[in-house]
Amino acid sequence: MTKSTSSMACVLITGFAPFGGEAINPSWQAVQKLDETIIMKHKICTLELACEFNTSISQLINTIESHNPAVVLCIGQAGGRSEISIERIAINVDDARIKDNAGNQPVDTPIEKNGPDAYFTNLPIKRMLQALHNSNIPAAISNTAGTYVCNHVMYGLMHYINDHCAVMKGGFVHIPYLPSQAVHHNGAPSMSEETVINALKVMVAQALNNNSDVKIAAGTTH
Amino acid sequence: MTKSTSSMACVLITGFAPFGGEAINPSWQAVQKLDETIIMKHKICTLELACEFNTSISQLINTIESHNPAVVLCIGQAGGRSEISIERIAINVDDARIKDNAGNQPVDTPIEKNGPDAYFTNLPIKRMLQALHNSNIPAAISNTAGTYVCNHVMYGLMHYINDHCAVMKGGFVHIPYLPSQAVHHNGAPSMSEETVINALKVMVAQALNNNSDVKIAAGTTH
């Protein structure tokens, strides 16, 4: 984690520790390369989150409170997806198909007992999508972040934003396997680290630049 | 639509009109075969919903109010999915990739202006899943019903239930193409009408039989 030594406004980007038997997590591989980069007068600070239900949200919120970022973008691995997936919504349930890195496997457990069923991201996801496409980067809006630690963290983030600080923008993005991972997953699509890093820069710039979104059809029939 | 002539308790199952260039909608093909069937002392009544944003919810609610069903199960086509998909949640947004049958294409429009971002179904979806598997019917929990008319109707249903009548159970199920449709969609999976009809019976029985659910891991990592 970067220390908050400067008074410059910042953006927090998080990646995850490896899970599910992988040696690496492509989210942290890409995110750490952006540490201390400057995008539109904002310094990027980065954080590797534990892939654990019990600790990941508090880890994230501690860093938010010490850094007070303008934008929080959490990144996670979506093995099997082929595109940058910009998540639209986080839902208030943990339903883990496999154990997390601490050995926990919550099933049908609410993330926040009295929280609403879901929170939409407040990022300008359609502008982000459009900018990625203009940069020749395959991307889509996703309407589910799953029910594992990724969704868990996104829900925790949006719950915090809604409770504390309406001006902070936050959301979640899933990325494909790296090619080095796909080698071990017969037929799985992948995306190069360079493309992912470019995608992160493009999305952060859009998030900083826009307080409202455009209406571009990018839904699914099911 | 069946007339509410008897005093027998009932279950409402809806299907949709064809859309997106299809000649049929597998949901209505299957649902209409169950009309007036008796399952666990409940009569099945059925309704074909228009595939239209503007009219589908009010059509559904009118029939709910005239029939007062114990369970409402809405069924829709998910071309490209291979299994019975039991939807966990409906989200408060229309984002239509194609026009509906009335020519409307809402984009990033809330379904209920002051409604919450999402509603979980109150059906015992894990018991339904388990019972389908025990009946040798491929099925899964889905965490997104899309952003088209299916999600729209599910959101409208759950909004109505939450506003009016906590005792009514309701939810949404997506089904694959019929084989006759898959012939025209290169490589698309399908499910026979017989299997779909059996699946509907199995799910209705579970919905009638259970006021609480079991906790069985059936989530996704993304």
Added chain:
Amino acid sequence: MTKSTSSMACVLITGFAPFGGEAINPSWQAVQKLDETIIMKHKICTLELACEFNTSISQLINTIESHNPAVVLCIGQAGGRSEISIERIAINVDDARIKDNAGNQPVDTPIEKNGPDAYFTNLPIKRMLQALHNSNIPAAISNTAGTYVCNHVMYGLMHYINDHCAVMKGGFVHIPYLPSQAVHHNGAPSMSEETVINALKVMVAQALNNNSDVKIAAGTTH
């Protein structure tokens, strides 16, 4: 195996024993239901082949020689495919990703040392495809039967036909999982036994009825 007691002309349809950890093989489940059926004045005789490189071809040829069928149609399981797959060609190599039921795993071994690299089927595959589509059964031409026991048997069959008896027609068809199998393969497509049995009847009739094929585009760009 059916005894060759009558003088009626016959069609031989084979299925396989289960392999790869499955409890059943959908090919034999469907094929055995057709035993002794009459299609166009031909009696169907059926045979369950071992899923073994060393014995399957000789099993098949023994039955061909005792029954002298007009058409030989071998059926195999293609878990993960969604359609009836009519195989166009068999290739002269075994490259087994998993052991067969006798524990053998040949890799890059020719099936016939001095055989040609491949044999096209001599079935009217485009007429069969067209007839399946007209019967509302999802189907496609496949240009690879893999490199496991299915391709092995198809190559052995076509090698025998080319060496011995140009008048006999033979080929191979892959079928999807049954629904009861797909339950155990997260997201895998399936096809009902009724649909598979209908497909077999449709294909046998076309094979008996046509000595030449029609030219209908059904290829792939890669």
Added chain:
Amino acid sequence: MTKSTSSMACVLITGFAPFGGEAINPSWQAVQKLDETIIMKHKICTLELACEFNTSISQLINTIESHNPAVVLCIGQAGGRSEISIERIAINVDDARIKDNAGNQPVDTPIEKNGPDAYFTNLPIKRMLQALHNSNIPAAISNTAGTYVCNHVMYGLMHYINDHCAVMKGGFVHIPYLPSQAVHHNGAPSMSEETVINALKVMVAQALNNNSDVKIAAGTTH
């Protein structure tokens, strides 16, 4: 096309012109970057083939005859595949689902009237596969190059090698869309140009270095 001005031994790598409505073909995008590169004392010469049944083979053979390459590696686009696909075999049939760039659409037409049904490549495909995996590049053996111009050219190449010059090694490799193409194909996987170029270098080195192959299981059950 590069002129054959030097006496240095060479390797011929071909790409294709765009087809099927694409603005570019990733095969030629990558291949042209290698022109005049030296790999293991062999100069790379490159050629863009027309995506036309009538002219592509003669274009290829003219260049082979003027350059006398030690290895010929033909590259083509496989939109929808996620990996480098090393083709094992070419089959003696054109079955075009869409017209080629000259407006021709042969259906079930043999490529060589008196040619065998198929030819295996004589490249060391398992060593190439292993070397790609060791370089962290997703790759697989493919048992069908389709029935369009790619298979047509591979068949023409292997027919020429078998007729004329047993010492020349030749084969075909399919590559995914570039990211810039995948943007326009909802959900399609892609591979960066850098990764493809690296893959080509790795495969050429293996082809030059090995006159025999290793036996590594890399087949498919169907």
